[in-house]
Amino acid sequence: PHTEFIKGFVPGSLNCPAGTRFIEWAAWTIDPEQDKRPIILLATNEDAASTMRDELARVGIDSVQGFVTELGANATAQISEVEPENLQNLDVPYILDIRALSEFNDGHIPGAHQLHGGRVMWNLDKIPKDQAVVMHCRTGARVGPVASALHAAGFENVLELKGSYEAWVERSELV
Numbered sequence: 001p002h003t004e005f006i007k008g009f010v011p012g013s014l015n016c017p018a019g020t021r022f023i024e025w026a027a028w029t030i031d032p033e034q035d036k037r038p039i040i041l042l043a044t045n046e047d048a049a050s051t052m053r054d055e056l057a058r059v060g061i062d063s064v065q066g067f068v069t070e071l072g073a074n075a076t077a078q079i080s081e082v083e084p085e086n087l088q089n090l091d092v093p094y095i096l097d098i099r100a101l102s103e104f105n106d107g108h109i110p111g112a113h114q115l116h117g118g119r120v121m122w123n124l125d126k127i128p129k130d131q132a133v134v135m136h137c138r139t140g141a142r143v144g145p146v147a148s149a150l151h152a153a154g155f156e157n158v159l160e161l162k163g164s165y166e167a168w169v170e171r172s173e174l175v
Helices: 022-029 046-058 084-089 101-105 117-122 143-152 164-170
Strands: 039-042 064-068 080-082 094-097 133-136 158-161
Touching: 022 046, 022 117, 022 143, 039 046, 046 064, 080 084, 084 164, 117 143, 133 143, 133 164, 143 158, 158 164
Parallel strands: 039 064, 080 158, 094 133, 133 158
Antiparallel strands: none
């Protein structure tokens, strides 16, 4: 789960939790035509890994080489979070809103840039590498896969807005 991923992950790895949105998030973050790296799954057991491998193959991601059941000392990277009330204290952050355009149009953080999570990896040239990128969606569920993919693509200063857009809205003094 994303709550575990942000505590520590293998550098270069992607956070696409198993479950109902696993395939969607994998398709958002893995381009099998460009990314030729072998995939090692983190799974609870061989049956879970086999199910995940089969699901990935159905969308053309067929470079699964194996699985592990724990990361151990390899989980050395972390994703930093920023509290909504501290957003204004960052030095010129690039706020990346990965919600759908309709969600963005219903309300957004001033100065935010909208780019749907499913399109981020195909539009990396629109995201600056030389400044902090603060990402958010509505609740935080969609941020994990995209933030991990940006980290894997070499974006070193990716932060998550803790609690995402809903948390920012709750701080009515910021709206």
